[in-house]
Amino acid sequence: MKVSKLCDLRINSRLCNICDFVNNIVELILKSHGPLREDVIFEIKVILNELLQNAIKHGNKEDSSKQVKVRIGVDNSFVYFIVEDEGEGFDVKFCSHKHKEIMNICDMEENGRGMLIVENLCDKVRYNTKGNKIVVLKNLE
Secondary structure (H helix, E strand, O other): OOOOOEEEEEEEOHHHHHHHHHHHHHHHHHHHHOOOHHHHHHHHHHHHHHHHHHHHHHOOOOOOEEEEEEEEEEOOOEEEEEEEOOOOOOOOHHHHOOOOOOOOOHOOOOHHHOHHHHHHOOOOOEOOOOOOOEEEEEEEO
């Protein structure tokens, strides 16, 4: 995959920053890639919102002195996001969701639901061993 646009950004760990940050990222993607279907734009917004909420709430514990790093790459048919917080991480086995085919999302506790949504909206999802960094790949077509 040849990445035509690469951007590294940081967001302070305040939940009120997420909406504008996500909209700015979507604008960057549209400038780099060109027009996208509305459903794809919506899915990108959901993915980014969930990733940033998790990084700020669970990773950085809403500590405004900490930041979340976001790397964005775009090619003709894919976008990828790498989101890394300054937190201590979590057990990545928790998000393996091997049983997600039989899992009823309505029965889940709040923890884990966002990552299940991200996993279902993305084509690939990978975590680092520490559990404070995630890489997701989303098809734009």
